[in-house]
Amino acid sequence: MMRFYPGCTLSSSAKPYSRSLAWVWKRLEIEMAELPGWTCCGATAAHALNRDLAYALPARNLAIAQELGDDLIVACSACYSRLKIAQKALENPQTRERVAGVLGRALDGRVQIKNILEVLSAHAPRIQKEKTKALEGLKVACYYGCLATRIPRVEGFDDRENPTMMERLVSAAGATALDWPAKTSCCGASFSVIREEIALKMCSQILEMARRCGADVITTSCPFCQYNLDWAQWALSQQDGQKPKIPVLFITQLVGLALGGSEKELMLGANLTPSPFPKREGRRCSPPRVGEG
């Protein structure tokens, strides 16, 4: 069975993600249950300060999945990366022993950690067949961010430098996937609190690239990326209201839309940037075509 590891963000700031994800699952009849008793993987902080903590926190969750004999499905790129890195590090017998001692649990390293995109793209044909909403002409820049595919020495779920799974989903959903050069650039999420101006600069470069490539929408599968880009546009617009905004959607929101989900069901309104479908939903915001600007 597939066990879902939501991670801390999906249960708080990335609620639109977890909601839309749940909606899409239901719609596609994917069976998935939350990993019981999951805890934080320590993302972004543990590895920065304490090597073994950075292995032990994910390992605890791996151990739970292992005991259940289940695959672990992860939506957040940071969690995915930490879990994978820890699993790789635990291949080393000494590390494994140390960490297992702390956890009081044996680890066999056999848990399959899967990215949400792997699970979703297996359903791409169904999405293609069952889509109800026309997204034709909507030009989508798929943004993977840095963590999803860059896991040292680990064969990832997609090409490291040029992943295409989201593009396949976007095409299945009937929209046009753009090839653009910033799809795996780092958005500086971990600096959005510490050194805002740096993160803002990195985000604005990515947003700018999407704009220059003619994107109507950016889509992503990582809550940090979504939050960061969303926030950056919001913050930038505080400084300069003129800039056209590119909606930043979770991939599940986009797929959900194609499958007939309502903006409400998919929590589109919770995004800081507006919906790409202003007219139909009767909301006011900038027009989707921003490429020319």
Add this chain to the structure above:
Amino acid sequence: MSEIKHGSVAVVGGGIGGIQAALDLADSGFYVYLIEEGPAIGGRMAQLDKTFPTNDCAMCMLSPKLVEVGRHPNVQIITLASVESLEGRPGNFQMTIRQRPRYVDITRCIACGRCIASCVYQDTKFPSEFEVGLGKRKPVYIPFPQAVPLAAVVDPQTCIFFKSGRCPQNCLKACERGALDFTQTEKLFMLEVGAVIVAPGFDPYDARRVGEYGFGRYANVLTGPQFERLLSASGPTSGKVLRPSDGKAPKKIAFIQCVGSRDLRHQRYCSAVCCMYTTKEAIVAKEHDHQIEPTIFYIDLRAYGKGFENLVKRARAEHGVRYIRSMVSQVTEIPETKNLLIRYRDESGSLQEEEFDLVVLAVGMGPSAKGQELARRLGIELNEHGFAKTSAFNPVMSTREGVFVTGAFTGPKDIPETVVQASAAAAAVEALLAPVRGTRTHAKDYPEELVPDGTPRIGVFVCHCGSNIAGVVDVKSVAEYAKTLPGVVHAENVLYTCSQDNLKHMKEVIREKRLNRVVVASCTPRNLAALFQDTIREAGLNKFLFEMVNIREQCSWVHSDQPEQATEKAKRLVRMGVAKARELKPLSVQSVRVSPAALVLGGGLSGMIAALTLGDSGFETHLVERSAELGSDLESADVQGLKAKLLDAVRVHPKLRVHTNTTVREISGFVGNFSSVLRSPQGEERIQHGVVIVATEAYEHKPSGYLYGEDARVLTQRALEKALTPQASPGLFTVPPAAARCTVQAEPAEDEAHAPRAQGRGEGQLGKTIVMIQCVGRTERRPYCSRICCAEALKNALTLLEQDPDRQIYVLYREMISYGFFEDLYRRARDGGVVFIRYDEQSPPVVCKENDQLLVTVRDAHLRQELVIKPDLVVLSPGVVPDPYNEELSRLLKVPLDSHGFFVEAHIKLRPVDFASHGIFLCGGSHAPGTVPELIAKAQAAAGRAAIVLSRGQLEAGGIIASVDPEKCTACLTCLRECPFGAVFINEQGLAEIEAVKCQGCGICAADCPAKAIQLGQFEDAQELAMLEELFRPEQVALKALTPSPLPRRGEGERGRG
């Protein structure tokens, strides 16, 4: 040992390596099956534009070889073929071949291209393999214009007929020769061969796998092989450098080195050629378009071969190529312009961003996938890099007896090394199959030559070439016109002159009409002249009584829009051809007996190998060594086993005569017939021999400065090597154990990993902290890279660490020249803790002493900081200089030395172990520095080339050569000076005379002789001038002059102009 039975050899792979091996074998008495996977031979070299380091045209060098092997009576080319299996033992193998159908009968196809033009696909649609995807082809295509075999091929993968069975087959209908045959099927057959040479080459690394550079994603990111095609005049853009995205000429081009090489994520080794091919590509691009600004991003610039450094210097100084030592992490496409953004670190270490119009990725050489499959079928092993496994002491021997390997299949290498290895493999086969030499080759019998009577009786055959010529030129009127020309007694039109039935007909006509000269007006003489010459020879004519007029490539195909003018031109060309034919003379070819013995100069490693190879091939060999001992230079620990084996083998070999303490006083004669005087303490001895092999050495240069000679703790790498104990030397030859791929032990146990081990041997003398300084004295007396000293330093560093892992070793270098698999040594040294510090050419390290403590000061070029090291020992790599004695040898043998004192080969690419003077060959360090395996291959190759001469017994001399008319010679010696091949000598009469065997037929002497005393056969002045006059003779005058019946000789009467 099973019996040696078959005098035939299978050469698998038709690249330059396979071709060279095939030619060497076929020329020395073996029948060769050349088996090629693709539709044509030529390999990767055919796709190159120019070749480094001389940057001469690849096709100009290759094409003559292609034609030669294509026409060789003892070579059978089998294309579209792969090996199924190999049974049996050396001398008696059975090889099963699977040959895919071509759907074109190559004996009928004349490569006219009509099928292609009429294929139902109007547009060329499918990516062309030859153009590396930059150009397109149709389902039916001719691989490339110079292809051998030159014939169309149908690709069933893309042809509609094979895909759906529903194609009107326009191609079939269009072919006038009925050459297309869609009923062909796959064939399975067996060959009996005595030995196998495997040469399947390499695959360029797939740049898509290095995703960060965006190949396949960004239009203006190309690979090195693609860029070659872009530069090639016959490539998809006719040699114009244009961007794929918009067809515009790029200005700024970035080259990124080591793409997929020297990288644990891809190929661990260095691909050995890409630094140079990029340098070449940058220069050639610049030559094509001066606007272009090339920039090369690299880690180490590996310009280690002969002449390489010079090319790089020229690239920098003359062509303004910018070299930036900084690897690029990623390439970003700018959406609007499709330009490419690159970030790098400049000299000062600051990060720069720069836009380029085009990016070229220097992809490395990966093992050939098909070659690996082939290896499986042949039952030979691969090394850990996926290339053929060879032994260091026999670099062309595979793991299966009787199966030899060569070229890029044995590891990344350039063309000269491939050619060397090919000749070495051929030599090894010759030695193995010596007892059955000549048993499978055929010598053709020709009727006795008729002696032509004075008056020309010329036959002219004007070819339709289907509609290739006849479609444009009115061939009938050309033939009619030919009949009116003086001397012509027969002229006719032929549908295809080259067809078998016509050749037969031609012979009949020659006999019936007692023709004594033949003119064929058809296609280019470059392909078919030899065929026609052979035909008239079969009819009893001297083969030089033939002239070929090209009215296809040089007339109908280029003037198809002006049929009338084309017809007129064809007539003029025929008139010229007939005029020349009237003047043709039979040329004789004499046979010269060959003394079946060899002289090898230099009894070191190379000399011993060369002598043994020749001896094994059955030729008596004199091995001459200046010093008292053979192999005295083989000092390092790792070659002691080899040295002992060689000395034993030399001692007992029945064909070898060793002359130690001996030098050569005099060498006279020429190929096949040399006569030399050997001088030893015992006196002088004269020997007769057919060939000479020069196998002299190169020395470690004696360094100056760095406290060398002043402090005993400063020594050279060689001296260090001697000081190191023999055991457990990692050696340059032992293949490094497969370094644990990528996965470093994540956490070595704290104590175990780096804890000092028991005190190493020799540590007391050599000390703990050791500094090695590379490229000592390189700027001054030795302005070239010596190729071996970096690897030697690595080897010694590893030995030092093996003795005591706690030693601290610093290597101060300019460029780390760990090309090819030596990259493994470099990595092992770093993993062992050796610290490599790069210094700039401008600020070499300084060695000094402070209170008896050695101090080395060096400016770390990466940190841009001065560092001071306090070593216990300083080891210098002063590089290699050629034997000063070479000068004397060069005078004795009349062979050239380059400005550094190394011998100069005949052709750096295609005749790397031959001297320009026939019959003299070279190997050893005096040719160019090299490692032991490289020198062994070179020595074997020299022996193999020499064996070709010796195996013949007779040499043919004559034909198209120059000769002096003693009546006219004024003994001015111009020719003696000018002949590039030393073929002219002064005879007893004090006049110039030309040694037929040495003359190569260039005609330089003839053009330079002020007394016009020299004529070159087939290109005599009278013949050339006759053509000129006929060309410009106005029609009316010509017609008048034509009427008289007794044949007029070219004389005053005909002259005059309208």
Add this chain to the structure above:
Amino acid sequence: MTNDEPKIVAFCCHYCAFAAADLAGVLRLKYPPNVHIIRLPCTGKLDALYLLKAFEAGADGVIVAGCLEGSCHFISGNLRAKKRVLVVKSLLPRLGIEPERLEFFNLSSAQGDRFAQIAREMTERIKSLSPMRGEESESKSGVDAL
């Protein structure tokens, strides 16, 4: 030969220019039919005399085409030929012939397009010059005049 087309002879080295001309054919490149090739084993064989003879016999232009520098099959034949061509070029004015009518080219066997281009350019160049020696009487000059 049509009267308006200049008559051009091209002395081509077997290994490069001659092969390049073949390639031009294979690629079906077009050039004027007034260019005629005489094959030499190497341009090193080119006697200065041939050049003068060509003009004497009635050539309007002469092309000499050898290998790229450094690529001569016979080491340096092309360099020698180039020198001879330069010498003859310097002599031509004395014979009343524009030196532009004679030119030396380097090209490789892969440069089919360059061969065609050379043929076209030389034709154009010579057309742009005033016609050669109008009267036949002058044609006796040539070599003997030297």
Add this chain to the structure above:
Amino acid sequence: MKTLAGDRQFLKEIETHSGEPVRRCFQCDRCATGCPMAPYMQHTPNELFRLIQLGDRRAVLASNAFWFCVSCYTCSVRCPNDIDIAHVMDTLRELSLREGFTPALPQARDFHELFLDCVRRSGRVSELELMARYNLKLRKPFSRFALGWELLRKGRLELWPKRTGELRKIFKALTPNPSPVVTYGRGVPQGRGEGQKEQYKEQR
């Protein structure tokens, strides 16, 4: 000018802790040319590595480079020598704190420590709590107020996330005593590492 001691202790420490072969670096620059943060770093990763190879402990541990690393792993996946550079950056951060070097970005250390403290106490991180504590720490309690409000309004901030105390045990085992997290949570900013530094020195 600079003297080389020929001491490899520092290199060994880093390699042992990180498990990464820092010695293998051959200065290709790829890590530097791909790093989004390189412009902010005093030493690009390759320079840092060269300094480690030469044993310059001070220069390395005092550098700001690893504090500016955002752990994007660009360098790690592109290093031709397969060195997980980002992980070495983690190691350097840890070591430099342990040895009492002043962090170049104290707020980064603060944030990470607060994050981990949340994790320790709650098992999961509440962004609201984290932000609040962080802002308090910075003595700018109202910074990002507007954003927080916006998020809250849009239902994106959970006020009372699920809590679990499960992780205290792990933290106890893995964070040396006194735990830097806890210590720091009590607000003892600088100098705290001194004792450890001594201890560490003895160790080697």
